[in-house]
Amino acid sequence: MTSESYRKIYEVVRRIPRGRVTTYGDVARLAGLSGQARQVGYALAALGDRQLPWQRVVNAAGRISFPAGSELAELQRGLLEDELVEFDAAGRIDLARFRWRPRTLGRSDR
DNA sequence: AGCCTGACTCGGA
DNA sequence: CTCCGAGCCAGGC
Numbered sequence: 392m393t394s395e396s397y398r399k400i401y402e403v404v405r406r407i408p409r410g411r412v413t414t415y416g417d418v419a420r421l422a423g424l425s426g427q428a429r430q431v432g433y434a435l436a437a438l439g440d441r442q443l444p445w446q447r448v449v450n451a452a453g454r455i456s457f458p459a460g461s462e463l464a465e466l467q468r469g470l471l472e473d474e475l476v477e478f479d480a481a482g483r484i485d486l487a488r489f490r491w492r493p494r495t496l497g498r499s500d501r
Numbered sequence: 502a503g504c505c506t507g508a509c510t511c512g513g514a
Numbered sequence: 515c516t517c518c519g520a521g522c523c524a525g526g527c
Binding site: 414415416419426427428429431432433434435445448449451452455456463 | 509510511
Binding site: 429434 | 521522523524525
């Protein structure tokens with residue numbers, strides 16, 4: 392069960408395209424785990440050496456979910472900036488511009 | 502089992 | 515804008 396949920400979560404994260412981001416809640420929905428955003432974060436924390444674009448998952452506020460200034464926060468931000476994802480002065484990503492909208496959510500890209 | 506914590510989110514004050 | 519409170523669920527003690 393857990394492993395099954397994790398598998399679905401990883402499956403979704405793997406599909407996030409470069410230069411785009413998505414939220415924990417969206418990943419949960421796409422993985423058929425609506426309302427379990429928290430478990431997504433949990434699954435990502437247990438990534439191990441899997442090669443997944445985990446940096447493309449941010450919270451619903453468009454912010455990195457690590458303490459500002461922490462090592463992981465810096466790493467994630469750096470990886471995203473390398474993909475040309477922009478952060479405003481407050482460290483927020485404009486989800487209206489960078490959010491990934493897969494067809495399975497009913498929306499097309501812009 | 503009970504209790505706390507956490508890469509979350511949403512609605513209300 | 516910020517601060518709860520509640521819902522969520524896996525893990526560790």
